[in-house]
Structure formats: C-alpha cells, structure tokens
Amino acid sequence: xxxxxxxxxxxxxxxxxxxxxxxxxxxxxxxxxxxxxxxxxxxxxxxxxxxxxxxxxxxxxxxxxxxxxxxxxxxxxxxxxxxxxxxxxxxxxxxxxxxxxxxxxxxxxxxxxxxxxxxxxxxxxxxxxxxxxxxxxxxxxxxxxxxxxxxxxxxxxxxxxxxxxxxxxxxxxxxxxxxxxxxxxxxxxxxxxxxxxxxxxxxxxxxxxxxxxxxxxxxxxxxxxxxxxxxxxxxxxxxxxxxxxxxxxxxxxxxxxxxxxxxxxxxxxxxxxxxxxxxxxxxxxxxxxxxxxxxxxxxxxxxxxxxxxxxxxxxxxxxxxxxxxxxxx
Amino acid sequence: xxxxxxxxxxxxxxxxxxxxxxxxxxxxxxxxxxxxxxxxxxxxxxxxxxxxxxxxxxxxxxxxxxxxxxxxxxxxxxxxxxxxxxxxxxxxxxxxxxxxxxxxxxxxxxxxxxxxxxxxxxxxxxxxxxxxxxxxxxxxxxxxxxxxxxxxxxxxxxxxxxxxxxxxxxxxxxxxxxxxxxxxxxxxxxxxxxxxxxxxxxxxxxxxxxxxxxxxxxxxxxxxxxxxxxxxxxxxxxxxxxx
Numbered sequence: 001x002x003x004x005x006x007x008x009x010x011x012x013x014x015x016x017x018x019x020x021x022x023x024x025x026x027x028x029x030x031x032x033x034x035x036x037x038x039x040x041x042x043x044x045x046x047x048x049x050x051x052x053x054x055x056x057x058x059x060x061x062x063x064x065x066x067x068x069x070x071x072x073x074x075x076x077x078x079x080x081x082x083x084x085x086x087x088x089x090x091x092x093x094x095x096x097x098x099x100x101x102x103x104x105x106x107x108x109x110x111x112x113x114x115x116x117x118x119x120x121x122x123x124x125x126x127x128x129x130x131x132x133x134x135x136x137x138x139x140x141x142x143x144x145x146x147x148x149x150x151x152x153x154x155x156x157x158x159x160x161x162x163x164x165x166x167x168x169x170x171x172x173x174x175x176x177x178x179x180x181x182x183x184x185x186x187x188x189x190x191x192x193x194x195x196x197x198x199x200x201x202x203x204x205x206x207x208x209x210x211x212x213x214x215x216x217x218x219x220x221x222x223x224x225x226x227x228x229x230x231x232x233x234x235x236x237x238x239x240x241x242x243x244x245x246x247x248x249x250x251x252x253x254x255x256x257x258x259x260x261x262x263x264x265x266x267x268x269x270x271x272x273x274x275x276x277x278x279x280x281x282x283x284x285x286x287x288x289x290x291x292x293x294x295x296x297x298x299x300x301x302x303x304x305x306x307x308x309x310x311x312x313x314x315x316x317x318x319x320x321x322x323x324x325x326x327x328x329x
Numbered sequence: 330x331x332x333x334x335x336x337x338x339x340x341x342x343x344x345x346x347x348x349x350x351x352x353x354x355x356x357x358x359x360x361x362x363x364x365x366x367x368x369x370x371x372x373x374x375x376x377x378x379x380x381x382x383x384x385x386x387x388x389x390x391x392x393x394x395x396x397x398x399x400x401x402x403x404x405x406x407x408x409x410x411x412x413x414x415x416x417x418x419x420x421x422x423x424x425x426x427x428x429x430x431x432x433x434x435x436x437x438x439x440x441x442x443x444x445x446x447x448x449x450x451x452x453x454x455x456x457x458x459x460x461x462x463x464x465x466x467x468x469x470x471x472x473x474x475x476x477x478x479x480x481x482x483x484x485x486x487x488x489x490x491x492x493x494x495x496x497x498x499x500x501x502x503x504x505x506x507x508x509x510x511x512x513x514x515x516x517x518x519x520x521x522x523x524x525x526x527x528x529x530x531x532x533x534x535x536x537x538x539x540x541x542x543x544x545x546x547x548x549x550x551x552x553x554x555x556x557x558x559x560x561x562x563x564x565x566x567x568x569x570x571x572x
Contacts, residue, residue: 179429180440182422186430189419196379196413198405198432198489254421 009257020158026151033158033226035267037219040165041240042247042259044215047172048208049245050253051181053188054104056209058115059216060240061122065092066217067224067235068126068133071141074225076132081144085221089214096213097206104205107191116238123236139230157226164222165260168215173256175211184208216244239284243267246291252301261302266290331393332357332493332524333409338377338387339548347373349548350387355493355541360515360525362535362556365545366568371528372414374545375495379411380404391493406433410491414498414528416478418485420471424462427470427481428453431488456484459514476507483514493524500531512538536560544568 020029045059069088073079103114126133145153175181183204186194195201224230247262273283333355340348348370355361363371376382378389380401389397396404419427429444457463460480500508529535536556543553546568552559559565
C-alpha cells in the first residue's frame with residue numbers, strides 16, 4: 001500500500017511532464033495548462049482554507065492583483081516579465097499581510113463576506129483607475145516569447161504552471177509536517193483552545209493568508225503574460241475564487257493532493273461544457289450544483305474516503321478504565 | 330509567595346455583573362479550590378485570568394507581573410495553563426498531534442521545525458504515559474471516550490509546562506474510578522511544584538483534594554480558608570443552601 005501511495009504521485013508527475021507531448025493538439029495543451037493553473041491556485045488556497053478552515057471566496061483578488069501588477073510593470077515600466085512577476089507577487093504579499101491582519105479578526109461567515117468585499121473593491125478600483133489600468137477596456141501585455149507561435153507558448157506556460165504547482169505542493173507538505181502546520185490545524189479545530197495552549201493564532205492566520213496570497217498572485221502574474229490581455233471583470237471575478245474553493249472541497253481540503261484532484265475534475269469539466277454547449281451559463285449552474293452536492297454529501301472530499309485511518313465507533317471506555325484500574329496509585 | 334493575584338476584577342455582560350470586584354490571591358504550591366453556586370462567576374473568573382475575555386476593570390498579576398489584557402497565548406507562555414468546563418480537544422487530530430500543538434516559545438526556528446521532533450515526541454509520550462493513554466497516540470482524538478478525552482486535554486495542557494494549572498470541572502461527566510485517578514494526578518503534579526486552581530461541583534473531591542478553598546457568590550469571594558473551616562462557614566451555607 002505504501003509503495004502505491006509513494007509511486008502514484010511519481011507516476012502522475014511523470015505523466016504531467018510528458019503531457020504536452022502525449023496529446024494530439026495544442027488546444028489540449030492549453031486546457032492542460034489551465035487545469036494546472038487552477039490546481040496550483042487551489043493548492044495555494046488550501047494553505048489557508050485547508051489548514052485553518054477559513055474559507056476565502058475572495059482569493060481572486062490576489063489573482064487579479066498579481067495579474068495587473070505584473071502587467072502594469074511590464075507595460076508601463078518596461079520591466080522584464082520575470083522580474084515583474086516576482087516584484088508584483090512580493091507587493092501583493094505585503095498587501096495581503098495588511099489585509100490579513102484586518103480580515104482574520106473575524107471568523108466563519110463574516111470572514112467569507114470580508115473576502116468577497118475585498119475582491120469587489122479591487123475590481124472597482126482597477127476599473128475606476130482608468131489612466132493606469134485601462135479600466136474596463138482592459139490591459140494588453142506583449143507576449144514574452146515573440147518567437148514562438150501561440151501553441152508553443154501554451155507548452156511553455158504549461159511547464160511554468162506545473163513548476164508553480166510543484167512549489168505550492170512542496171510548501172503545503174512542508175507546512176503540514178511542521179509545528180506551525182500543527183498550530184494551523186488546531187486553529188481549524190478550535191481556535192480558542194489553540195490560543196490557550198500558547199499558539200499565537202492571529203500571527204499564524206496572517207502568515208497562512210499571506211503565503212496563500214503569494215502563490216495565487218504568482219499564478220495571476222503568469223496568467224497575465226500568458227494570455228496577454230486582462231479584463232478586470234474576469235480576473236477579479238468571484239467565480240475564480242469559487243473554483244478554488246470547489247476544487248479543494250471536492251478533492252479534500254485535508255489532503256495534500258485534494259485540491260489537485262479537484263482541479264483535475266472541475267477544470268476539464270468546465271472546458272467540456274464550454275465546448276459542448278458554447279458560451280452558455282450552464283457551466284456556472286453545473287459548478288454551483290457540484291458545490292452544493294459536495295458540501296452536503298462529501299464535506300471531507302473524495303480523498304478523505306481513502307485516507308481515514310480509523311473509522312467507526314469510538315475506542316471502548318473499558319480499555320481506558322481497565323488500564324486506569326491497572327495503574328491507579 | 331503569591332502565584333496569582335487579582336485585584337478588583339470586574340466583568341459585566343450587558344446588565345449582568347458576572348464578576349464583581351473579585352480580589353483573590355493564590356499562594357504558590359497549593360491546590361486551591363474555587364466553589365460556588367451555579368452562575369456565581371467561577372468560569373468567567375477563569376476566562377478573565379486566562380485572557381479569554383477582557384475585564385471591564387481590575388488587574389490580574391501573575392508572579393507580581395501584570396498580565397491583565399494580555400492575549401491568551403501570552404498568558405500561556407507566562408506559565409498558566411487551563412482546561413475547559415466542557416472538555417475541549419482537537420477532534421480530527423491524532424492524540425499525538427493534540428499533544429504537539431502546545432507552543433512554549435514562538436521562535437521561528439522552532440515553529441518551522443518538524444512536527445515529529447524526537448525530543449518533543451518523547452515528552453508527549455511521557456505525559457500520555459502518566460495519563461494512562463499512551464497506547465492511543467495514533468488514534469484520532471474524536472474516537473476516544475469522554476474520559477480519555479479529559480485525560481488528553483490535561484496532558485496537552487501539561488505539554489506547555491505550566492506552573493499554574495486551572496482546571497474547570499475536571500470531574501464533570503467522568504466515572505468514579507477516573508475521578509480518583511485525576512485526584513491522584515493533581516496531587517502528584519502538585520508535589521512536583523505546580524499550583525492548581527480547581528473549579529468543581531463535586532464537594533467530596535474539592536474537600537478531599539484542596540489545601541485552600543475559595544467560595545464565590547454573585548461574582549466575588551465570600552469566604553476562603555482550609556476546607557474544614559469553609560465547610561462550616563455560615564456565609565457558605567447561606568450561599569449554597571439559602572439558610
């Protein structure tokens with residue numbers, strides 16, 4: 001079993017690396033890059049949502065800010081795109097620290113509302129600041145690889161998003177094995193109790209929030225130079241944030257590979273609906289329906305069904321009492 | 330030497346004065362009992378000491394250093410640990426993970442260190458062994474019985490190495506054999522130098538275990554002293570029995 005659990009990720013990684021060379025056309029490479037982008041973003045979202053239980057529907061704010069930050073640095077200041085990507089992500093992370101300090105003071109539904117308010121505000125700011133951002137007409141960014149045709153660009157960005165996904169997975173894995181990660185999980189279970197055991201919960205939440213924002217903003221920056229055209233309505237859409245939540249919940253927020261599995265199901269399904277039915281709103285309805293079904297019937301996600309160590313009834317009282325009788329002073 | 334001192338501690342919830350100018354002193358090395366009728370402010374007093382709620386006025390001093398309005402984690406780092414009236418553990422974490430949550434210091438290097446640091450795991454096993462639940466370390470905490478969860482809660486508190494331990498109804502909902510075990514543990518831990526403040530409705534337990542008993546009524550202490558004298562105090566009889 002252990003060999004399977006170790007071997008499977010390696011096999012999936014090998015398949016992912018070979019993917020652009022296995023598929024028959026560039027459209028499938030594009031769809032693959034989009035799927036990997038969502039996998040990277042939902043894994044990043046899960047650094048906050050999965051560990052702490054704080055559900056942010058507004059993470060598209062960091063996606064949009066990363067995208068616009070990178071785009072503006074390239075277009076307005078002629079900064080090389082890699083530098084623009086990193087500087088933009090750094091600035092968004094600093095911004096996220098400030099937002100996080102204010103946002104994680106509230107819990108539950110209030111936090112969800114604050115996160116939605118954040119993305120709405122960012123959308124309005126970018127649309128309103130026409131002289132800088134281009135407003136609702138959007139921002140055009142020159143291709144970073146003018147020598148490559150569109151299909152080849154998809155291949156390059158497939159690998160860039162794959163690298164980002166690898167980094168996000170590695171970070172999640174590292175955090176999950178640290179004392180910091182234990183503190184975050186304790187916050188998810190019982191925040192007051194964690195605080196009473198010495199866990200500085202406010203600081204932990206802000207760090208998780210900012211770390212999560214960092215990776216999502218990197219995805220946004222890559223998206224900006226990949227697509228070359230930014231529309232504030234799309235990049236600051238709550239839908240993108242909802243996808244991150246849905247993918248994570250569907251796969252399982254408590255598992256390293258949960259969001260990845262969710263992305264592998266939801267993103268291709270979305271593309272399929274778009275191709276099969278055209279530009280209708282049916283894929284949105286389907287997304288909403290899947291979200292409801294997951295929350296109702298599979299709140300722990302698909303992978304939780306395979307990873308629960310011990311199921312069934314509680315460990316009988318007798319064993320404890322018998323032991324206690326045996327060791328009573 | 331004084332372990333903990335409160336001076337004029339006051340907290341109101343709307344029109345209800347839950348703690349009313351409570352001045353209390355706990356001496357180091359004692360097992361102190363805190364008793365009183367339901368609604369007399371005992372748990373609110375606990376919450377004020379541990380920073381779970383902020384007082385309207387008054388002071389909390391631990392070892393002569395003011396800790397009023399400090400956050401709960403800072404108070405935990407100062408050396409005060411607590412359990413809750415309704416047993417609180419982290420249900421979806423394993424028993425061992427529950428133990429390893431406790432943070433004594435917040436140095437970056439320690440936070441980023443691996444969860445299963447050998448020294449910490451051994452320390453956790455030591456406490457689990459003393460509680461008699463070391464065989465359950467891999468189990469998820471939600472799979473434990475209520476009594477086992479009570480022991481786990483106490484073990485996790487002790488992982489933070491507190492010098493003052495506040496126990497909120499440790500005998501609540503547990504069987505007599507386990508109560509005897511908890512009493513034994515508290516005595517042993519006290520003999521090792523820890524001070525205790527125990528809120529409890531089980532009078533046999535309080536009178537048999539505590540060196541010093543404080544009686545609360547309407548948010549403030551009305552009597553205190555050794556169990557034998559408190560038991561006969563007319564103010565206590567009036568508060569409990571209305572006679």
